[in-house]
Amino acid sequence: MNTAAIVGVGLIGGSFALALRKAGFTGRMVGVSSPAAIRAALERGVIDEELPLEEAAASADFLYLARPVERIVETIRAIDQYVRPGTLITDAGSTKLAIVEAARQSIRRGRFIGGHPMAGKETRGVEQAEADLFQNRPYVLTGQDVVLEDWIERIGARLVVLTAEQHDRLVAVTSHLPQLISTALALLIAEEPDAARVAGPAALEFTRLALSPYEIWRDILSTNAESIDAALGVFISRLESLRSKLRSAALEEEFEQAKRAAQALRGLGGHQPV
Amino acid sequence: MNTAAIVGVGLIGGSFALALRKAGFTGRMVGVSSPAAIRAALERGVIDEELPLEEAAASADFLYLARPVERIVETIRAIDQYVRPGTLITDAGSTKLAIVEAARQSIRRGRFIGGHPMAGKETRGVEQAEADLFQNRPYVLTGQDVVLEDWIERIGARLVVLTAEQHDRLVAVTSHLPQLISTALALLIAEEPDAARVAGPAALEFTRLALSPYEIWRDILSTNAESIDAALGVFISRLESLRSKLRSAALEEEFEQAKRAAQALRGLGGHQPV
Numbered sequence: 001m002n003t004a005a006i007v008g009v010g011l012i013g014g015s016f017a018l019a020l021r022k023a024g025f026t027g028r029m030v031g032v033s034s035p036a037a038i039r040a041a042l043e044r045g046v047i048d049e050e051l052p053l054e055e056a057a058a059s060a061d062f063l064y065l066a067r068p069v070e071r072i073v074e075t076i077r078a079i080d081q082y083v084r085p086g087t088l089i090t091d092a093g094s095t096k097l098a099i100v101e102a103a104r105q106s107i108r109r110g111r112f113i114g115g116h117p118m119a120g121k122e123t124r125g126v127e128q129a130e131a132d133l134f135q136n137r138p139y140v141l142t143g144q145d146v147v148l149e150d151w152i153e154r155i156g157a158r159l160v161v162l163t164a165e166q167h168d169r170l171v172a173v174t175s176h177l178p179q180l181i182s183t184a185l186a187l188l189i190a191e192e193p194d195a196a197r198v199a200g201p202a203a204l205e206f207t208r209l210a211l212s213p214y215e216i217w218r219d220i221l222s223t224n225a226e227s228i229d230a231a232l233g234v235f236i237s238r239l240e241s242l243r244s245k246l247r248s249a250a251l252e253e254e255f256e257q258a259k260r261a262a263q264a265l266r267g268l269g270g271h272q273p274v
Numbered sequence: 275m276n277t278a279a280i281v282g283v284g285l286i287g288g289s290f291a292l293a294l295r296k297a298g299f300t301g302r303m304v305g306v307s308s309p310a311a312i313r314a315a316l317e318r319g320v321i322d323e324e325l326p327l328e329e330a331a332a333s334a335d336f337l338y339l340a341r342p343v344e345r346i347v348e349t350i351r352a353i354d355q356y357v358r359p360g361t362l363i364t365d366a367g368s369t370k371l372a373i374v375e376a377a378r379q380s381i382r383r384g385r386f387i388g389g390h391p392m393a394g395k396e397t398r399g400v401e402q403a404e405a406d407l408f409q410n411r412p413y414v415l416t417g418q419d420v421v422l423e424d425w426i427e428r429i430g431a432r433l434v435v436l437t438a439e440q441h442d443r444l445v446a447v448t449s450h451l452p453q454l455i456s457t458a459l460a461l462l463i464a465e466e467p468d469a470a471r472v473a474g475p476a477a478l479e480f481t482r483l484a485l486s487p488y489e490i491w492r493d494i495l496s497t498n499a500e501s502i503d504a505a506l507g508v509f510i511s512r513l514e515s516l517r518s519k520l521r522s523a524a525l526e527e528e529f530e531q532a533k534r535a536a537q538a539l540r541g542l543g544g545h546q547p548v
Binding site for chain 2 (some may be wrong): 183191209218236243265
C-alpha cells in the first residue's frame with residue numbers, strides 16, 4: 001500500500017488512519033470528508049492531505065469507507081469509474097448485507113471486501129480518534145484478502161471472517177439489540193420522575209448507549225430490520241420466561257446458565273474488560 | 275456512636291465500616307459474619323473484633339445489617355430482645371418493603387431506619403471492600419434520623435429519603451430490570467455459538483450484571499416480584515413499540531427522547547461517569 005484514502009474522517013476513519021500509521025504504514029494518507037473534519041484531521045496529523053472523492057479514488061491503492069451505511073452504499077455506487085484496477089476497497093459500515101450487495105453490483109475495477117470493526121464510542125468525530133481503538137476488538141471481514149488481513153492483525157484487532165448474512169444476524173443480537181434495550185430503558189426511566197434519584201451504576205451503564213446519535217442508527221436499523229426484528233422477538237420471549245418465574249426456584253438455573261455465558265464471552269477475548 | 279456492629283461483613287458491610295472510619299468514626303467496630311469473612315476483615319483491619327450476634331447487639335449502639343434480604347428479615351425478627359433501648363438499627367438490603375414491615379412488627383427497643391446504598395460490584399466479599407464505594411452514589415433511607423443522615427453525608431453518599439413502597443417501585447426499573455435484561459441477553463448470546471466472536475463493548479457491558487450471584491437475586495426478585503413484573507410489562511411494550519418502527523422515521527423522536535433522558539440521568543449526579 002502506497003496511498004491510503006480515508007473516506008469519512010470521523011472517529012472510526014480517523015482511528016483507522018492512526019492505527020495504520022502506528023502499525024508501520026509509511027505511505028500517503030489522504031482524507032475525504034467535510035471541511036470541519038478535514039481541518040481537525042490535518043491539525044491532529046491524522047491525514048497528510050485532503051482530496052475530493054474522485055481524485056482520492058484515482059490516486060489511492062487502498063480506500064477505507066467510514067461513513068454511515070447509506071452513504072457507504074452511495075459511495076460504492078459512484079466510485080468504481082474513478083479507481084485504478086485492483087484497488088483494494090473496504091468499509092467500516094455497521095451492517096454488511098446492503099453494502100456487500102451494492103459492491104457486488106457496482107465494483108468492477110476495484111476489489112471490495114466488507115469490513116466492520118467492533119469498536120466505538122458514544123462520542124463522534126476525529127477529535128476522539130485513537131490509534132488503539134481496535135486493540136483486542138473483533139474486526140469482521142466478509143471475504144478474504146491477504147493484504148487487508150495482514151493490516152487488521154497489525155493494528156491489534158482480532159480477525160473474524162463471516163458472510164454478510166452471518167454478520168448481520170449476529171450483530172443484531174450483540175450490538176443492535178443492546179442499543180434498542182438502552183433506548184427503551186431510558187424512555188422508561190424518563191417516565192418515572194424519581195427514578196433518576198435512585199439510579200445506581202446499572203442504570204447509568206444500561207442507558208449509556210441511549211446517548212448514541214440517531215443519524216448512525218437510522219441506517220443500521222433500516223438495513224438490518226429483519227434480523228433485529230427476529231432478535232427482539234426472541235429476547236422478549238426470554239424476558240417473559242424470566243418474568244413468569246420471579247418467585248420460583250426455577251430461576252436459579254437460568255441465572256446459572258446466563259452467568260456461564262457471560263463468563264464464556266469474557267474468556268474468549270482474554271484481554272476484555274469485565 | 276461508640277460501638278458499631280456490622281452484621282454481614284461482605285462487600286457492602288465491609289465498605290460501610292471502612293467508609294465510617296474514613297469519615298471520622300473513632301469507636302469500636304465489631305463484626306458478625308462467617309469465620310472466613312471475619313478472618314479476612316480482621317486481616318484488612320476492617321473490624322476490630324468479632325462477636326456473636328447476641329453479644330454484638332447487646333454492646334453496640336449502632337447496628338448495620340448487610341446481608342441478603344431474607345437473612346436481614348430473620349435477623350430483625352431475632353434481634354430486638356438483645357439490643358439496648360434506643361439502639362440505631364439500619365440495613366443495606368436491596369428491597370425495602372419486606373424488611374421495613376418485619377422491623378415494624380419486631381423492633382420495639384431499638385429504632386429502625388431502612389437503608390439502601392446504590393453501589394456495588396459483581397464481585398463479593400470483604401476483600402473487595404472500599405471506603406469510597408458510596409462516594410457520589412444515592413443512599414436511600416426509608417425514614418429520617420439525624421445521626422444516620424449525618425453519617426450518610428459524611429461518607430460522601432447522596433441522601434435520598436423515600437418510603438419503602440416508592441423505593442421498591444423505583445429500583446424495579448433502575449436496578450432489577452437491568453439485571454433481568456442482562457440475564458436474558460446472556461442467555462440469548464449463549465444460543466448463538468458465533469455471537470461471542472463478534473461481541474463488542476456493548477455485548478460485554480450488557481452481560482456484566484449476568485455475572486452476579488443468584489443467591490443475592492433470589493431474595494430481591496421474590497420480595498419485589500410485583501413491581502418487577504410491572505416494570506417488565508412496561509419495558510416489553512416499549513421494546514415492541516420500537517420494534518414496530520424499525521424502518522420508520524418515527525423512531526427518531528424516540529431516540530431523541532431517550533437521549534435527553536440519558537443525559538438528564540447524568541446531569542443530576544454531576545460526578546457520575548458517562
